[in-house]
Amino acid sequence: MKIPLTFVLNNQETTLMIDPGQTLLEVLRGQGGMTSVHRSCEEGECGACTVLLDDEPVNACLVLAASVQGASVMTSEGLVKDGTPHPLMKAFTDELGIQCGFCTPGMLMNAYALIRKAGDTELTDAVIRKTLEGNLCRCTGYVNIVKSVKTAQKLKMAGEWW
Amino acid sequence: MSDTNGNRTTMTTRPGGSFIGSRAMPELVYHAPKTLPELMDLIKIHGPAARIVAGCTDVIPSIRTGRWRFDPGLHLVDITKINALNQIETHEDMLKIGAGVTLTRILTSPDVKGFCPVLARAVEQMASLQVRNTATMGGNLCMASPAADTAPPLLVSDATVILQDARGETTVPVADFFTGPGRSVMTPGQMMTHICIPKIKDQDSAAFLKIGTRTAVIISVVSAAVRIGMAGGVCESARIALGSVAPTPVRVTAAEQFLSGKPLDDQVVDACAGMAASAVSPITDLRASAGYRKDVAKTLVKRCLMACRKDLT
Ligand SMILES: Cc1cc2nc3c(=O)[nH]c(=O)nc-3n(C[C@H](O)[C@H](O)[C@H](O)COP(=O)(O)OP(=O)(O)OC[C@H]3O[C@@H](n4cnc5c(N)ncnc54)[C@H](O)[C@@H]3O)c2cc1C
Ligand code: FES
Ligand code: FES
Numbered sequence: 005m006k007i008p009l010t011f012v013l014n015n016q017e018t019t020l021m022i023d024p025g026q027t028l029l030e031v032l033r034g035q036g037g038m039t040s041v042h043r044s045c046e047e048g049e050c051g052a053c054t055v056l057l058d059d060e061p062v063n064a065c066l067v068l069a070a071s072v073q074g075a076s077v078m079t080s081e082g083l084v085k086d087g088t089p090h091p092l093m094k095a096f097t098d099e100l101g102i103q104c105g106f107c108t109p110g111m112l113m114n115a116y117a118l119i120r121k122a123g124d125t126e127l128t129d130a131v132i133r134k135t136l137e138g139n140l141c142r143c144t145g146y147v148n149i150v151k152s153v154k155t156a157q158k159l160k161m162a163g164e165w166w
Numbered sequence: 167m168s169d170t171n172g173n174r175t176t177m178t179t180r181p182g183g184s185f186i187g188s189r190a191m192p193e194l195v196y197h198a199p200k201t202l203p204e205l206m207d208l209i210k211i212h213g214p215a216a217r218i219v220a221g222c223t224d225v226i227p228s229i230r231t232g233r234w235r236f237d238p239g240l241h242l243v244d245i246t247k248i249n250a251l252n253q254i255e256t257h258e259d260m261l262k263i264g265a266g267v268t269l270t271r272i273l274t275s276p277d278v279k280g281f282c283p284v285l286a287r288a289v290e291q292m293a294s295l296q297v298r299n300t301a302t303m304g305g306n307l308c309m310a311s312p313a314a315d316t317a318p319p320l321l322v323s324d325a326t327v328i329l330q331d332a333r334g335e336t337t338v339p340v341a342d343f344f345t346g347p348g349r350s351v352m353t354p355g356q357m358m359t360h361i362c363i364p365k366i367k368d369q370d371s372a373a374f375l376k377i378g379t380r381t382a383v384i385i386s387v388v389s390a391a392v393r394i395g396m397a398g399g400v401c402e403s404a405r406i407a408l409g410s411v412a413p414t415p416v417r418v419t420a421a422e423q424f425l426s427g428k429p430l431d432d433q434v435v436d437a438c439a440g441m442a443a444s445a446v447s448p449i450t451d452l453r454a455s456a457g458y459r460k461d462v463a464k465t466l467v468k469r470c471l472m473a474c475r476k477d478l479t
Pocket of ligand 2: 042043044045046047048049050051052053054063064065066
């Protein structure tokens with residue numbers, strides 16, 4: 005039996021009809037149309053499905069969609085404003101923190117939460133690597149991803165952020 | 167993946183049209199009670215068809231990989247929306263953590279750092295940020311995995327768990343909680359409501375270390391926790407616990423008793439670590455051989471003892 009799920013998806017109140025057994029990953033990609041939320045391991049190992057649930061990064065594949073009733077969910081679609089990529093996205097392309105792009109939406113969401121929480125504290129390599137340890141990338145070797153996050157934080161400090 | 171006729175075998179279609187490469191979740195009804203009485207009612211109504219869940223970080227992979235199967239008509243009862251199970255409280259010298267509290271909250275709680283810093287150190291090395299943001303310590307203990315990383319720190323801290331069912335509450339020491347791989351003293355219809363941890367004494371120091379097949383987001387090949395209390399240059403109290411080296415997380419009491427009244431010099435540390443390793447009977451599996459596990463158990467106990475010694479002097 006399908007049930008209605010009402011939650012805030014990328015700042016918009018949304019109601020979707022879901023199966024109680026569906027994961028948030030399935031609902032976001034399926035009924036929600038948010039195909040940036042990538043599906044890979046479906047076991048919490050890779051981080052490709054990372055989204056923000058009430059501002060905190062979670063693996064959408066390990067969350068039951070029914071449990072986010074009334075909560076707020078953000079995917080990387082929500083970073084784009086009026087068709088303009090977010091400065092965080094620009095940092096990833098400028099610093100080559102993206103190659104095939106499969107891990108990127110998950111990386112972006114985790115990095116977005118990290119940069120927001122860090123405030124004025126400059127992020128170190130160690131903190132960035134520890135925070136992103138649940139996001140696998142098979143292409144970049146991570147060096148450029150760490151650089152991208154640092155560059156993004158500089159953009160935020162320079163006021164280029166939303 | 168395909169069978170001999172070239173048909174796809176591992177991909178299945180599910181209701182809702184999405185394509186998945188692993189097993190579908192069973193047909194289920196989801197409940198999110200807001201209070202404990204509501205939850206107890208649900209368990210009473212649905213009986214064996216009810217399954218209590220918290221973060222689901224073990225439940226979903228267990229279903230996906232086919233390790234667990236459920237009949238259609240499963241009732242999942244999510245405890246994470248119950249306020250009473252979502253608190254970290256301190257009562258004089260006791261820390262009381264609700265079963266629904268996430269690992270991230272345990273890691274960032276000043277009360278946990280003050281009362282049981284060794285637990286925070288273990289949680290920091292568990293899973294990933296995304297998993298810690300939803301996973302709970304109650305779930306970690308109820309899974310009763312020999313590799314549960316919160317078990318060794320709780321064992322050395324003399325922690326207890328509070329279990330509840332329709333008949334009332336019982337308190338069980340963590341040391342008596344596990345009965346085998348995936349098994350505990352919990353009976354059907356019973357749930358864990360809280361984990362209680364006595365405050366670490368000023369003259370005590372505790373350490374936790376784990377080794378996996380990589381450095382992050384990994385299940386322990388061996389984990390170790392040690393708590394030592396010193397008085398007058400000799401060891402007054404000792405707790406040593408190991409994970410992933412026996413059917414359950416275990417305390418190695420012979421090695422603990424050996425330390426009593428002795429100074430923590432290199433010889434004593436070495437002998438104690440050796441005793442701890444010879445007291446356990448690890449298995450060989452995907453992750454490591456029994457022999458390797460024994461070697462690592464010895465090394466980790468030794469390093470934990472040395473860390474406590476350094477901290478106390
Ligand atoms: C990528 C990944 C990495 C991981 N890394 C680690 C690691 O490093 N170390 C480690 O120890 N674990 C690890 N785990 C395992 C898991 O995340 C933990 O065991 C977690 O703490 C489980 O908590 P949960 O709230 O998600 O439990 P759930 O999945 O919700 O439940 C687990 C089990 O406990 C039962 N249960 C839960 N709460 C209660 C309750 N209050 N009363 C009665 N029964 C209950 C459920 O019925 C189920 O059987 C990892 C998991 C993943 C996916
Ligand atoms: S698909 Fe969710 S963590 Fe891999
Ligand atoms: S860019 Fe290809 S996996 Fe990260």
